[in-house]
Amino acid sequence: DGGITQSPKYLFRKEGQNVTLSCEQNLNHDAMYWYRQDPGQGLRLIYYSQIVNDFQKGDIAEGYSVSREKKESFPLTVTSAQKNPTAFYLCASSPGLAGAGNEQFFGPGTRLTVL
């Protein structure tokens, strides 16, 4: 099956710890994205990557870091510097950047809870 996978589905972390969320896609898409979703709100862009070894900050990058060493993988690290990390995190990919013909396909999400 082609698609995007995120793991784990639920993640618990103690305050002050870093944690890495996994995102893998086998769609051969160049672009990948990380979003954060809070209750009753839309998706907010954390980081995105157009190609391997390149990534750009989104609207709320503070306290997060990413890497793009392989085309199919775009892990997100939530650092202890993120003040309010409890949220639903969504990874997405698209053939190219946003625009007609470049619909984003989303993974199932990871719900992170900081205890």
Place this chain on the structure above:
Amino acid sequence: GESVGLHLPTLSVQEGDNSIINCAYSNSASDYFIWYKQESGKGPQFIIDIRSNMDKRQGQRVTVLLNKTVKHLSLQIAATQPGDSAVYFCAEPIPRSNDYKLSFGAGTTVTVRA
């Protein structure tokens, strides 16, 4: 703030009736709009898109209407079913310095009554 927004945060509809979900946007230069459906605890799923050179586009039980004059987008779902209960987002690409980002509205939660 975001340039894409939805008129109503919630919509309750009787099973079998038609649903209309509205969205207002502010970027008159946007040339492409997308509707996503997100079921509880899952990632958003692409429903349908429309380019700015179109006024209407139909899919399976869904129709998207675009009114560029008033910068309004709507999603119509025919014969709403229980499986249509979800949050619906509209989205548009917003230009950044060298590329685009996809801007999402806050979403409308649709609840289907049996």
